[in-house]
Structures are given as structure tokens and as C-alpha cells.
Amino acid sequence: MIRFLFLSLALSLLFFSCNVTKRYYIKGQYDRAIVRAVKKIKKQPNKEKEIVYLEKSYNAANQNDQERLKLLKTEGRPENWGEILDLYNSLKYRQSVIQPILPLKLGNRTISFPYIDYDKDIFNAKQNAAEYWYAKGKQLLNSGNRFQAREAYEKFKNVKYYFETYQDIDNLMALSLQKGVSKVAMQFENNTIFKLPADFKDKLFGLEYERLDSKWVRYFPNPDNNDQYHYVIKLNLKSIQILPEKIFVRESVKTKKVQDGTEVLLDNNNNVVKDSLGNPIRVPRMVEVTCKLIETVQQKGSHIEGEVIYFDIDNQKEITHKPLGSDYFFEHSIFVANGDLRALDEETRKKLGQLPVPFPNDMEMISGAVDIFKKVFSDLLYDNKYIIK
Known part of the structure; x- marks a missing residue:
């Protein structure tokens, strides 16, 4: 039974392997059939089934391409030149794939497909395709619409794909990049009761604009009144609150077990335990120590609130x-200890003896809050990049 299963599996794999090229042909995947057949024939030049389906696939693929070429040329539409070029390239590549194994023998017949030089047709199609994309790109670029300028850039890229140098293509690509950019003017408005420093806006707008800028979007923290922009992002600072200074006391008792010398080790019957030499064994003596901790806390806080408004200038909405x-919060603690200092952790012991410090003034509190507010503002802009088209 097992031998039968292995035999069946081996025959199935053999049948599958022999019929892959045929299956590609039946499915109309002629180029895949050609590549596989050529690979097999290189190993076994007399493999007749592969030769049969290589010939059928090659003729069928070429016939399809030639019929498509005839139709496209008959239509006479300039936008067809890109596809015409692709078809000629396919014909040339297909021919290069089979050339190394020609001629082939199939029974009494010699198979040798005639060689066709497609280079002139390819060059002509490239020229016509480049000419079409160049003209189409210029038409889009001259429309005055930035979104069409972006399309123009893609058309000019097609020209560069065909010819590295072509008329003034580099200048036109640079111009389309320039005209396709959406310009975002950043504005700041202070609607709080505070008179803020002159550099406040510059500090707030000092962002990492490389996170925001892209090929088609540029942010301008200091917009020029003589330039034109497509969007405005206004940061409206609505309120700044300075919380009152506070001083309060917190008391706590710290307890901890610590070593306090050593003591003789006793067994369960209170007898002294000795080592092998007869000496009493001593172990660490652990005691519980306590310390009262009085913490005097200085606190002051500030809160900044605002909104970011996205405005479309083109559509005025x-x-x-x-x-x-x-x-933003300021906090400073002064610690006084009464008791065994060993009950305190190392970090708390370091703070003992510290003196009170002056409270920050209101502008210092605002400055501290701005650093956090700036990060929140930057993240908001980044998370909403998709709004700018």
C-alpha cells in the first residue's frame, strides 16, 4: 500500500512537471511558458513537448502583440505611444530569450524563428512617447493649478525615463516642483491677558519642520506678506493660568529592619551553636528602627490652553x-528627620538639609509651560499632516 502511494506521488509530480509549460500556454501566460520551456530545453535540447509549446507560445504571444500594435497605430492617438513602446520592448525581449537555443529540431522539422530588428521601432516609439509626455506635461504646468503641476511632474518623469537629457526637461521638472507645492503660512495670535516676550512666537514655532515638510507641502513659520499661500495654520493662544504658590507639610514615619552588630546563634533550646572548632557562631543582629520624616513642599503650577485652526485660503473656509x-509644575521639597536615619532610603537622606528656594516668577512658569506646549503643538501638526493637500 505504501509503495503504491509513493509510486502515485512520484507519477503525479512527474506529470505536473511535464505539464507546467502546457498549463501556462492554456492559460494564455505565453511569456511564462516561453521562459520555462527555454530553461528545460537548455538542459534537454530534444525535449519535444517543451519545444511544441515553446513554438505555440512564441507565435501566440507575438501575434497578440502585433495585433495590439496594429490597433494602436490605427487609432493614431499620441497617448498610445507609451504602450506601443512597451509592446516593441516585449517583442525584442521575447526574441532575446529564445535566440540562444535556436535552431530547434522537432521530428523532421527545423524550427528557427526569423530574427527581427526592433531597435528602429523602439527608438521611434520612445521619441514619440517622450514628445507626447513632454507636451502633456507643459500643458498641465501652464494651467496655473498646483495639482496639475504635480501631474506635470509625473509626465516629465516619463520623459526622463526615456531620455536622460531632453530639451529643457530638467528646468520644467524643477518648475513643476515649485508650482506644485502647497504653501502653509503659520500664524500666531495671543488672546491672553499676558503681554508675552517678543521672541515668544519664534520659540513656539521653532519646530522640526523636516517632520512636516514633504515634496508637495512646505510650512512657513515666518510667512512673507508679498507671497501667496494656500493654507493658514493659526495657533490661537486663548488663556494662560498661573496657579497660586502653595506651601504645605507632609509627615510620615519610616520603619526599616537594619543590622545592629552581631549576636551568638542559639538553637531551639537556647543553647549556643558552635562551629567545628568549638567557637560560638555569631550572626547579624537585626533591629527595627524608626524615623519621623517631615516634608515641607513648595508648589506652583501653570496651564496654557489654545486651539489650532486650519484655514483653506483658495476656498476661503x-x-x-x-x-x-x-x-507645567514647579515642586521643591525640604526634609527634616527626627529619629534613626537608617530607616530612610538613600535618596531621601541626600535631600536632608536642603533649603527653601525662591518660587519661579510668572514668566518663568509660562516659559516652562511653553516647552511642553510646543511639543504638544508639534505632535498635533504631525498627526494632522493629511489635512494639507
Whole structure:
């Protein structure tokens, strides 16, 4: 039974292997059939089944391409030249694949497909395709629409694909990049009761713009009044709150077991335990120590609240607005200990003896809050990059 199964499996694999080229041919996957047949024939030049389906696939593929070429040329549409070029390249490549194994013998017949030089047709198609994409790109670029300028850039890329140098293509690509950019003007508005420093906006807008800028979008933290922009992002600072200074006391008792010398080890019957030399064994003596900790805390806080408004200049409408805010806290502690200092952890012991410090003034509190607010603002812009088209 097992021998039968192995035999069946071996025959199935053999049948499958012999019929892969045929299956490709039946499915109309002629080029895959050709590549596989050529690979097999290189190993076994007299493999007749592979030769049969190589010939059928090659003729069928070429016939399809030639019929498509005839139709495209008959239509006479300039946008067809790109496809015409692809078809000629396919014909040339297909021919190069089978050339190394020609001629072939199939029974009494010699198979040798005639060699056709496609280079002139390919060059002509490349020229016509480049000419079409060049003209189409210029048409789009001259429309005055930045989105069509982006399309123009892609058309000019097609020209560069065909010819590295072609008329003024590099200048046109640079111009389409320039005209296709959406410019975003950054604006700041202070609607709080505070008179902020002159450099406040510059500090807030000092972002990593490489995270925001892309090929088609540029952010301008200091927009030029003589330039034109497509979007405005306005940061509206609505309120700044300075929380009152606070001083309060926290008391706690710390307890900890620590070593306090050594003591003689006793057994369960209170007898002294000795080592092999008869000496009493001594072990660490652990005692519980306590320390009262008085912490005097200085606290002060600030809160900044605002919103970011996205405005579409071209359509003269607000796209969306997003709230944002941040908090900043100052805290300083003074510790006084009464008791066994061994009950305190090392970090707390280091803080003993510290003196009170002056509270930050209001502008220092605002400055501290701005650093956090700036990070929140930057993340909001990054998370909403998709809004800018």
C-alpha cells in the first residue's frame, strides 16, 4: 500500500512537471511558458513537448502583440505611444530569450524563428512617447493649478525615463516642483491677558519642520506678506493660568529592619551553636528602627490652553480646528528627620538639609509651560499632516 502511494506521488509530480509549460500556454501566460520551456530545453535540447509549446507560445504571444500594435497605430492617438513602446520592448525581449537555443529540431522539422530588428521601432516609439509626455506635461504646468503641476511632474518623469537629457526637461521638472507645492503660512495670535516676550512666537514655532515638510507641502513659520499661500495654520493662544504658590507639610514615619552588630546563634533550646572548632557562631543582629520624616513642599503650577485652526485660503473656509493645552509644575521639597536615619532610603537622606528656594516668577512658569506646549503643538501638526493637500 505504501509503495503504491509513493509510486502515485512520484507519477503525479512527474506529470505536473511535464505539464507546467502546457498549463501556462492554456492559460494564455505565453511569456511564462516561453521562459520555462527555454530553461528545460537548455538542459534537454530534444525535449519535444517543451519545444511544441515553446513554438505555440512564441507565435501566440507575438501575434497578440502585433495585433495590439496594429490597433494602436490605427487609432493614431499620441497617448498610445507609451504602450506601443512597451509592446516593441516585449517583442525584442521575447526574441532575446529564445535566440540562444535556436535552431530547434522537432521530428523532421527545423524550427528557427526569423530574427527581427526592433531597435528602429523602439527608438521611434520612445521619441514619440517622450514628445507626447513632454507636451502633456507643459500643458498641465501652464494651467496655473498646483495639482496639475504635480501631474506635470509625473509626465516629465516619463520623459526622463526615456531620455536622460531632453530639451529643457530638467528646468520644467524643477518648475513643476515649485508650482506644485502647497504653501502653509503659520500664524500666531495671543488672546491672553499676558503681554508675552517678543521672541515668544519664534520659540513656539521653532519646530522640526523636516517632520512636516514633504515634496508637495512646505510650512512657513515666518510667512512673507508679498507671497501667496494656500493654507493658514493659526495657533490661537486663548488663556494662560498661573496657579497660586502653595506651601504645605507632609509627615510620615519610616520603619526599616537594619543590622545592629552581631549576636551568638542559639538553637531551639537556647543553647549556643558552635562551629567545628568549638567557637560560638555569631550572626547579624537585626533591629527595627524608626524615623519621623517631615516634608515641607513648595508648589506652583501653570496651564496654557489654545486651539489650532486650519484655514483653506483658495476656498476661503475653515477646514477644522483642534484644541490643545499643557501643564507645567514647579515642586521643591525640604526634609527634616527626627529619629534613626537608617530607616530612610538613600535618596531621601541626600535631600536632608536642603533649603527653601525662591518660587519661579510668572514668566518663568509660562516659559516652562511653553516647552511642553510646543511639543504638544508639534505632535498635533504631525498627526494632522493629511489635512494639507
